[in-house]
Amino acid sequence: xxxxxxxxxxxxxxxxxxxxxxxxxxxxxxxxxxxxxxxxxxxxxxxxxxxxxxxxxxxxxxxxxxxxxxxxxxxxxxxxxxxxxxxxxxxxxxxxxxxxxxxxxxxxxxx
Amino acid sequence: xxxxxxxxxxxxxxxxxxxxxxxxxxxxxxxxxxxxxxxxxxxxxxxxxxxxxxxxxxxxxxxxxxxxxxxxxxxxxxxxxxxxxxxxxxxxxxxxxxxxxxxxxxxxxxxxx
Numbered sequence: 001x002x003x004x005x006x007x008x009x010x011x012x013x014x015x016x017x018x019x020x021x022x023x024x025x026x027x028x029x030x031x032x033x034x035x036x037x038x039x040x041x042x043x044x045x046x047x048x049x050x051x052x053x054x055x056x057x058x059x060x061x062x063x064x065x066x067x068x069x070x071x072x073x074x075x076x077x078x079x080x081x082x083x084x085x086x087x088x089x090x091x092x093x094x095x096x097x098x099x100x101x102x103x104x105x106x107x108x109x110x111x
Numbered sequence: 112x113x114x115x116x117x118x119x120x121x122x123x124x125x126x127x128x129x130x131x132x133x134x135x136x137x138x139x140x141x142x143x144x145x146x147x148x149x150x151x152x153x154x155x156x157x158x159x160x161x162x163x164x165x166x167x168x169x170x171x172x173x174x175x176x177x178x179x180x181x182x183x184x185x186x187x188x189x190x191x192x193x194x195x196x197x198x199x200x201x202x203x204x205x206x207x208x209x210x211x212x213x214x215x216x217x218x219x220x221x222x223x224x
Binding site for chain 1: 154
């Protein structure tokens with residue numbers, strides 16, 4: 001079954017600290033993997049997208065990694081800011097048009 | 112969100128009544144999607160459209176219908192709303208199937224009482 005699991009479900013960190021969010025998937029055949037940020041009351045906004053041949057992609061303080069062999073991805077946030085408080089969603093595409101969304105990790109950054 | 116508008120933003124309706132949600136885009140993208148988002152679940156695809164009058168079912172299509180008579184508008188209809196359809200509904204657009212330019216609207220919070 002094509003599934004995407006994210007961990008942890010929620011995370012609280014202090015402003016300025018780093019954190020890493022995890023995504024494991026069983027989707028096959030794999031097309032690409034994306035990370036989205038979703039602020040409360042808003043739609044998801046794309047952070048990164050990686051294809052099978054890419055194992056890292058950065059967007060400012062956000063760095064995503066992909067290990068297609070173990071079917072794992074991580075999103076690393078450096079020097080967190082209060083505005084990083086949001087849900088982070090991992091999305092895996094397969095069969096060109098099908099996508100599976102993880103349930104998300106709720107990140108809270110405290111001053 | 113630039114180029115995509117959902118209406119209404121919030122709606123409360125009674126069980127058994129019909130409800131229509133609207134998604135409007137100004138990007139002229141071919142693909143449009145309707146998702147629902149529930150606590151503990153990832154976004155789940157309800158229906159999608161790959162062109163005017165061309166639509167297909169998604170993962171959780173039961174109880175929902177869609178229509179696309181113009182490129183810019185994609186309507187989601189709950190023929191007879193049930194409490195299990197209380198959710199946040201998101202519309203998304205993309206230029207190509209599974210494309211990188213996948214943009215979401217701001218969502219419609221629907222409560223069925």
